[in-house]
Amino acid sequence: MKRILFISPVLPDNNGSGREKRAYYWLQKLQHHYEVDWLVITTQNLHTPTVPLSNYQHHQLSIPYARISKVAHMAAICLSFTLGSIRGSSLLGWYPLQKHDRKQLYNLYSNLRYEKIICFRLYLSEFAQYLQTVTHTTSMWLDMDDIESATWNSIGNLLLKNRIYKAGIYHKLAAAQFYVNEHKMLRLFDRIFVCSRKDQELLSSRFLTLDIHIHANKIESKPIPSISPTHGLTMLFVGTLGYYPNEEAIRWFVNHVFRIMHQRDNRFALIVAGYAPSVSLHSFLQQTPGITVYANCNDLASVYQLAQLAVTPLHAGGGTKIKVLEAMQYGLPVIATQEAVNGLDLEPGKHYIAAETSNEFIKSCEAILYNSNSYEKMRKDAYAIVNNQYSYTY
Incomplete structure (x- = not known):
């Protein structure tokens, strides 16, 4: 060889x-x-x-x-x-x-x-x-x-x-x-x-x-998850937390989206999972009611199972975002900025919900979490494109 x-x-x-x-x-x-x-x-x-x-x-x-x-x-x-x-x-x-x-x-x-x-x-x-x-x-x-x-x-x-x-x-x-x-x-x-x-x-x-x-960035193929939506009001953000675009994104989301949602309904919850958060970011997240932090998490599969929605409010970066593909593969609907889906052949409204402003994120998050049954087709379509174009099997 x-x-x-x-x-x-x-x-x-x-x-x-x-x-x-x-x-x-x-x-x-x-x-x-x-x-x-x-x-x-x-x-x-x-x-x-x-x-x-x-x-x-x-x-x-x-x-x-x-x-x-x-x-x-x-x-x-x-x-x-x-x-x-x-x-x-x-x-x-x-x-x-x-x-x-x-x-x-x-x-x-x-x-x-x-x-x-x-x-x-x-x-x-x-x-x-x-x-x-x-x-x-x-x-x-x-x-x-x-x-x-x-x-x-x-x-x-x-x-x-x-x-x-x-x-x-x-x-x-x-x-x-x-x-x-x-x-x-x-x-x-x-x-x-x-x-x-x-x-x-x-x-x-x-x-x-x-x-x-x-x-293209690809992820290992997995069997289709159970698409039947689980009950809950939990959102998920995944990313390398020591990377500035991810830190900026989660701080922005907490300050301009999550806190407003949590004040309206304290059942809303947010999970933040990823590697290497700074001391200041970790403290900021832990001190915000409704947020759970999984720092340096080695078992993302179990974390994905705890959420009903993935958010990727990125405003800068490069390449294609594997976190978007992973969330879709695990059967979660995704709300994303244009930056988060750059380079991916995804259609807004079919594979994910597009949002840029705080009001757009709040409206979309509440719509999905309060009525997740309505997004079953989107989750199936998103899983299908990931399975067909962005996954591999060896």
Whole structure:
């Protein structure tokens, strides 16, 4: 069996964050055709996947990378814009290849040969480029997932709108850096993958000669759930809570939607589930009557069973949102902003309820929770499109 090297910032985990789920999907797809060596390059401590990695024919090597200070990053970025590219001059998300990394990678990989190298996320491309040389690999693919420059710019705009100026400026500078690096690094790859047709069209308009493919986010197929609605008035928000667009979304929803609903009818409840909430967010949620927090939850299936409705009031971000697909797969009706369903072939009114303002969310939430029987067809249609277009079975 031929061998490939997969370079990733995360371990594959079907019960993890969006990146971990996408990595897991790649692993499921590749392991039937290749032996997969998995190289993890990360700035964070890795949690243990809920599915043991020993189940798969690959091994995992981790190279921790320590970020330099934001002040040093800022100075290097300013110089790079005026004097040209400076190695390691990226801010908030780019992983520059350092001298000690080269030495360690050479010792680990110089005697290995691969059919191809797949790099998951653009910010690891310096590592992929070096390893291609070290291992004499002829073919190299890149999975961008989303277009980083657009994602960072979107989050930066939201931060500035909310008057969080320092972080907003950092994100806007990072967006500019990614834009420059996209022009510099994408040409190194034989094939590039993005998660949606929208991102494919945007990237193709900028790079006419690149071979760009859609590798949609998908979730593992599950049997159709019981569609008979359960009685209750509980809403659910799922997401990585340490990610600013998710934190902003749930704070907005609590302040502008849930508190008003709970004052009208104190039977309304909200479950918030996800990884890594900040201390301030966790305290904010716990102090709000009617809210239950499942922080660092490893069993989302049981949480979905507690709710009658999923809400995704996102205002920024990138890529496609797996949380929307999961909620539909578990049989929950979904109320979502346009940002939350970007890149997904979903029809408002058929697969989900569209809402942007607080009044629209309140009206739709109350309509569904008070009369859930009326939305049985929507739940079936939503499950069907997820099962047909956004799920996989191996």
